[in-house]
Structure formats: C-alpha cells, structure tokens
Amino acid sequence: MSFLRPIIVLGGLLAIWQTAVSAFEIAPFILPGPLSVISVAFERTDIIARHALVTLSEILLGLLFGTLFGSASALVMAYFRGARAWVLPVLVVSQAVPVFALAPVLVLWFGYGMAPKVAMATLIIYFPVTAAFYDGLRRTEVGWIDLARTMGASKAAILYHIRLPAALPAFSSGLRVAAAVAPIGAVVGEWVGSSAGLGYYMLLMNGRVQTAAMFAALFVLALMAVAIYFVIDRILRRLIDWQNELDPAVHD
Amino acid sequence: MIDTSTNHAASYRPIGLSVRNGRLAWGETVLLKDFSFDVKPGSWTCLLGESGVGKSTLLRTIAGLIEPTGPTEILDHEGCALRDRVAYMAQQDLLLPWLSAIDNVMLGARLRGEAVDGDHARDILARTGVAERANARPAEMSGGERQRVALARTLMEECPIVLMDEPFSALDAITRTRLQDLAVNLLAHRTVLMVTHDPFEALRLADDVIILRGPVLDHVGSPNMPIVPPGTVPRDPTDPTLRDAHQAIMHALADPTVTEKTV
Numbered sequence: 281m282s283f284l285r286p287i288i289v290l291g292g293l294l295a296i297w298q299t300a301v302s303a304f305e306i307a308p309f310i311l312p313g314p315l316s317v318i319s320v321a322f323e324r325t326d327i328i329a330r331h332a333l334v335t336l337s338e339i340l341l342g343l344l345f346g347t348l349f350g351s352a353s354a355l356v357m358a359y360f361r362g363a364r365a366w367v368l369p370v371l372v373v374s375q376a377v378p379v380f381a382l383a384p385v386l387v388l389w390f391g392y393g394m395a396p397k398v399a400m401a402t403l404i405i406y407f408p409v410t411a412a413f414y415d416g417l418r419r420t421e422v423g424w425i426d427l428a429r430t431m432g433a434s435k436a437a438i439l440y441h442i443r444l445p446a447a448l449p450a451f452s453s454g455l456r457v458a459a460a461v462a463p464i465g466a467v468v469g470e471w472v473g474s475s476a477g478l479g480y481y482m483l484l485m486n487g488r489v490q491t492a493a494m495f496a497a498l499f500v501l502a503l504m505a506v507a508i509y510f511v512i513d514r515i516l517r518r519l520i521d522w523q524n525e526l527d528p529a530v531h532d
Numbered sequence: 533m534i535d536t537s538t539n540h541a542a543s544y545r546p547i548g549l550s551v552r553n554g555r556l557a558w559g560e561t562v563l564l565k566d567f568s569f570d571v572k573p574g575s576w577t578c579l580l581g582e583s584g585v586g587k588s589t590l591l592r593t594i595a596g597l598i599e600p601t602g603p604t605e606i607l608d609h610e611g612c613a614l615r616d617r618v619a620y621m622a623q624q625d626l627l628l629p630w631l632s633a634i635d636n637v638m639l640g641a642r643l644r645g646e647a648v649d650g651d652h653a654r655d656i657l658a659r660t661g662v663a664e665r666a667n668a669r670p671a672e673m674s675g676g677e678r679q680r681v682a683l684a685r686t687l688m689e690e691c692p693i694v695l696m697d698e699p700f701s702a703l704d705a706i707t708r709t710r711l712q713d714l715a716v717n718l719l720a721h722r723t724v725l726m727v728t729h730d731p732f733e734a735l736r737l738a739d740d741v742i743i744l745r746g747p748v749l750d751h752v753g754s755p756n757m758p759i760v761p762p763g764t765v766p767r768d769p770t771d772p773t774l775r776d777a778h779q780a781i782m783h784a785l786a787d788p789t790v791t792e793k794t795v
Contacts, residue, residue, distance in 0.1 A: 421626070423622055423624055423626045424626055424628065426592070426595075426597050426620070426622070427620060427622070427626045427639075428639075428643050429596070429597060430595050430596065430597065430618060430619065430620040431639065431640040431643050431644065431689065432616055432640075432643070432644050433643035433644065434643075437642075437643045437644070437645065438643070441639070441642060441643055442628065445628070445630050446628075520630070522629045522630040522669055522671065523629075
C-alpha cells in the first residue's frame, strides 16, 4: 500500500489536470494536457535525453565538489580553532550573495559550457553540507572522547573512529538538503547562458511556444531530482543504519 | 574460563594509587585542598560524597582527562606516573551506537591501531554474561546488558587501575546488585577507585571508603567515622554489621559537626 499511495496520488492529479484542460478548453500553448506532454516526451526522447544527461552531469559534479569542499571546510573548522575565524566569513558570504546573482558572473568567467553550472551547483550545496557536518563534528558526545583518551587514542584515531561516524547523521541531513537544491544551481546556470541542458531546452521551447515540450523537459528534470534524492537517501540510510535503531519512531 | 581469568590476573602486578598535595577546583572555586590519600594495590576503594562535591572531577583528574590543579601529584605506590595504566568506566555505558557489542569491547585496540583479539573479546563477553549478545548493537540491548558490555570493554583494557564513576547508578536495584557482584569478581586483583553517592554501595563493595566533603576529606575509620565492616567483598546486603555501618555513615554524612571535629 505504501508503494501504491504516491502512484494513486500522482495518477489522480494527472486525471484532474487532463479533465480541467479538456473541460475549460485551455489553449495548449498555455497549459497542455498531460497526454500531449507524454506524447511529446516520447516523440523527442533522444533530444530530451541528451539535454537531461548534460544537466545530470552538472548536478552530480556539483554534488561531488560541493560535498568535498563542504566536508573539508567543516573538518578544518572543527579541528583548527584559528581556521574557524577565517573559514566562517567565507561560509557566510557564500550564502549572503544570492547564487542567482552570481550566475551571470560565473558564465562570464567560465564560458557557456558545463563549468559555470557545476560551480553554481557547488556553491548552492557548499553551505548546507558545511554547516550540517560542522555541527555534527562539534556535537560529539564528550564521554566518548574522554573514553577514547583514557584508551590512549591519538587525535586522528578519535576523528576516524568516533567523531566522523558520530557526525554522519548530521552530515547526511546536510547532504539530503544538498541533493534537493543541487538541480536549482544547474538549471539557473543553464538559463543564464548555455547551449545544452534541460534548462536551456526549456527556455528554447518556451520561446518557440512549444509548451508541451517544455513541460516534458520539466517532468524529466523533476524525475531526475527525485531519483537523485532517493538514491542518496538510500545510500545514507545503509551507511548509518544504526541511527534508525536509535529512533523508536522509525519502524517500518 | 576460570583458568583464563587467573592467567590474566597473574599477567600484571597490582599497583597502588597515591594522591599528594591534592587540590580540586572548579573554575575559581576551590572545592577541596591539601588532601592526600592512598589506594592500596589490588584494593577496592570508594569515593563517597554529595553531588557537586568534586568526586567526578577528582576521578577525571586521576584518569588524565583534566590537568591536575596546582601542586596536585598523582602517582602509583612507587612514585611513578600513572600514564596508560588506567581504565575508565563512566555512569553512561558510552557504547558507540554504530558498533556491535564485540566491536565496542575491542574499541581500545582499534583506537590504538593494535591488532584486535576477537577470541579474547568473546571470552570476556562470556565472563560478563553477554556472550550471546556479541553481535547486537547497543540500541538492541537492555541497560543492564549495555553496562555488562561496558564492563567487558573496561576489562579488555587490561589496566591494573580501574576508575569507575557511578557505573551502576542508572540501573534498577536488582540489576545493580548483580553487576556489583560481577564487577567485584572480575576486577579482583585490580586496583579500583569508584565514585559513588550511595553509602550502601560503598560499604558493600569497598575495602576502604573515602568521604569527600569540602574543604577536607575523611577516611572512614578516623575517630568520628564508622568503619568499613570486615569480611570479603561483595558483602551480603542482609548482613546486620553492614546495616549498622550504613546507619552510622548516614549519621556522619548528615551531621556537619563530625567533620569539624576531625579537622
């Protein structure tokens, strides 16, 4: 039943949509019905897949770099008191400047290719990952660290065996947020200037009043975003399966 | 199994613990000053006192987790530093939730980058009575089982001195008694310093009781203090001498003038 529920909800929404479009005779260039969107999606599978692949690569690369930079910053801040004062402003500034406002600058610097989109996605991901991971590293149970110290553990051993695994739940909530917002960075980058990607394709189809194709691209984008989130969520759940045991509310 | 425990007991010489010119401070507040005490090699000593008196701070200082204040010296009975010969067991089990019981027992070796001895760990888990829980995660275990695993982890460290900070206080009365008996048996030949706020627990387990009450420290057995009943530990809780001693110690704790006279 839990598997069927989203399908029923989605099917119901599509049915209402189709009925509304037919009943009110809405012009197809304003709002095409789901049936025509689906048929366009099948007609142009090749072209949409090509653009989707570009956007997917941008999102995944952004996730990779954002997670790497974010984790590195969090570790530096957690371990070097002096460094915190230097990294924290960067972190705050990276959020204070709207990524959308930076998009034209990034395109100017990195050109029309994938680089500025990856940079956008990285920037958008950097903050949630850094903030969450840093928080997790800071909140290690003091007793665990005390115990490890009486056992003669080095700082590196405490980091690897205790603080890192203990920070994983916090890190993973940061990464979940990152997975959800990463597509925004990529698509905004594509809107500002590009020659490929779903964002580019949507703008192009919009200009040509091919609204159905635009919607098709939008759906593929949404599907991709959900899939990325789902995969990351699954990996994280497996990685920190002990957390579910701690939470009595989670018992499927 | 009895053979292995004898072997381990014989593998090291019991060492004593000696605190000289002690001073305990919490920030600017001096909790306790100019105190000295000895813990005899292989004996079980309890530190008794109200909450906030500095028992845990003292224990953490001896464990090397806090820098000793001022002139405080913490040595073994031969005047050498204690380093690496102290195991620490806290009130919370401090089991890592992502590790199984046996991996928690082997944590020390892992942290030091030493080879882990799974058979030995299993053997110790068996001696603490939780062999069948070896692969269980802490969240799947009861409070008593978790503290048994924590005790196994402490034993695995093979340290001649064991510091315990109210290790049984979070358990129900029956589990607590069982674990006390188990700890006394398994920690025989080791030097134990245990912090507790329960006089009855102290009298039942200890060879020696020290009462922390700022700004001085009393040895039980000094003129105005009741003495620890004779006999081997763990003492029978129904023993009338134990009850008398308990009553006397409660009186002494409740009456501040006793300390005044001792000074």
